[in-house]
Amino acid sequence: xxxxxxxxxxxxxxxxxxxxDAPDGVTGLLGASGCGKSMTLKCxxxxxxxxxxxxxxxxxxxxxxxxxxxxxxxRRRVGLLFQNYALFPNMTVERNVMSALSVRGGKNTRxxxxxxxxxxxxxxxxxxxxxxxxxxxxxRVALARIMASEPxxxxxxxxxxxxxxxxxxxxxxxxxxxLEEFGGTTLYVSHNRDEVYRLCGGVCVMNRGxxxxxxxxxxxxxxxxxxxSSLLSGCKNYSRAERxxxxxxxxxxxNVELECGCEATDDLAYVGVRAHYISLxxxxxxxxxxxxxxxxxxxxxxxxxxxxxxxxxxxxxxxxCSRIRVEMSRGESRGIGVGDVISVKVxxxxxxxxxx
Numbered sequence: 535x536x537x538x539x540x541x542x543x544x545x546x547x548x549x550x551x552x553x554x555d556a557p558d559g560v561t562g563l564l565g566a567s568g569c570g571k572s573m574t575l576k577c578x579x580x581x582x583x584x585x586x587x588x589x590x591x592x593x594x595x596x597x598x599x600x601x602x603x604x605x606x607x608x609r610r611r612v613g614l615l616f617q618n619y620a621l622f623p624n625m626t627v628e629r630n631v632m633s634a635l636s637v638r639g640g641k642n643t644r645x646x647x648x649x650x651x652x653x654x655x656x657x658x659x660x661x662x663x664x665x666x667x668x669x670x671x672x673x674r675v676a677l678a679r680i681m682a683s684e685p686x687x688x689x690x691x692x693x694x695x696x697x698x699x700x701x702x703x704x705x706x707x708x709x710x711x712x713l714e715e716f717g718g719t720t721l722y723v724s725h726n727r728d729e730v731y732r733l734c735g736g737v738c739v740m741n742r743g744x745x746x747x748x749x750x751x752x753x754x755x756x757x758x759x760x761x762x763s764s765l766l767s768g769c770k771n772y773s774r775a776e777r778x779x780x781x782x783x784x785x786x787x788x789n790v791e792l793e794c795g796c797e798a799t800d801d802l803a804y805v806g807v808r809a810h811y812i813s814l815x816x817x818x819x820x821x822x823x824x825x826x827x828x829x830x831x832x833x834x835x836x837x838x839x840x841x842x843x844x845x846x847x848x849x850x851x852x853x854x855c856s857r858i859r860v861e862m863s864r865g866e867s868r869g870i871g872v873g874d875v876i877s878v879k880v881x882x883x884x885x886x887x888x889x890x
Contacts, residue, residue: 537687537719541577541587541597550574550584552745554738560713560720561748562730564766565740571723574740575689578721579614580607591687591719608637613685617692619676621664627675628660634682646682654678654712669697670705677712688713689721694729706732727768731755739763760889764806770859771812775805775887783887787855788846793823795883804888809841809861811884815877825879828858830872840867844878 536557543550550570554561563571576582578589580596583604589597591612596605621630631650635643651657654674664672673693680688693709694702710733713720724730730737730751737754739746741762758764761772773787777798784791785805792805815825828844831852835841842860849856860878870876 536592537578537721538588538590539574539578541574541584541589543573543577543582543584548743550577550743552577552740552743554745554748556719556721556738556748557736558717558719559735560722560733562734562737562751563721563723563740563745564725564727564730564737564754565762566725566766569740570743570745571725571740572691574745575614575691575721575723578610578687578689579612580605580610581614594686611684611686613680613683613688615673615676615680615688615690615693617695619664619672619693619696621672621676621679623664626661626663627656627667630664630675631656631679631682634679637683650678650682654681655708669701670708673697673705674708677709681716685718687719687721688716689723691723692725693722694724694726709733725766727755727766739766758806758886758888761804761806764804764886764888768808769806769886770809772804772806772888773855775802777802781882783885787849788826788858789848789850790826790846792880792885793882794885794887795881796887798887801889802887803890806886806888807858807880807884809859812858812860812878812880813862814866815879819879820877822879824882824885825877827875827877830870830874830876831857833867833870833872835864836861840864840870842867842870844876847875 538555540553550573552574565571577584586599595603596610597603631647635646654677656674656678694706697705722734734751736748737751738748739762746763754763755767758767773785776784776786778784778791781794781797782791783794783798783805819825827847829847830842830844832843839861844858844860845852845856
């Protein structure tokens, strides 16, 4: 199975312009709040109608503005799991799941419910109401109800965000097993990069209603190529940048020249460096590439490491993008204090040239 989404929708102050193909397996839609992730799912499910475009699921056309095709949600065979699970509060667990079985029709619905109850570990909860269930139990009931409709596409909208932190790990593990067993096309919406990294094979970064090309998750984290994708992948240091010839770039906000592992292109707009890729330089490295002096403006002791905030000497200001976050071991940071001038270094291969 596969899902092809090419749609546009104008909301006045916000425009959605999405173009991606999701294969079998779990594809993540990663982006900040308000970037259009949830709206994309609603368009695929038929809850919201795009202004134009085409949506095809495993060869079945769900929406085509040019051909006048717009299947109603009940005929799309798309299962959408909302972040609050959207269970009917006045129905028991059994009635919630049976409501989907009755819509699908067919015989032996009672036997099918028994299969789903066993599969999703909700046996014994049949007569419970949603308010009496834990977050993990609610998720399993919601998934059982979706699977009862036999969807060809499964879509999960921030399924773990409503859970307390102590429940998330357990529920995520159960969800991973369910998605692996499903085997079809799954869209997983999240703004949590760690969830996406663990659960998804591919990822599509969304930024202000636009979708970047689909990439392997490992590729996104190892070599993001836009500012939005670098920030979502966890990069905390970035500066406006200009080409300085060949593989050299000038980080404007840091007022330093850095050598990259590749030649900078004409669409260069920013440069990024991950905090844990920056380290202290030795005295004999002062003249080496990508070594520059900084003033320490803050030292923070984190649970397992030390965060040292610095500003390069000669930077145009000590605010915003001119500040650089360095993460180092507690042993390495011992003796560093606010006001100290230190030399830091970064490998050329760890400098990321970024487009807008």
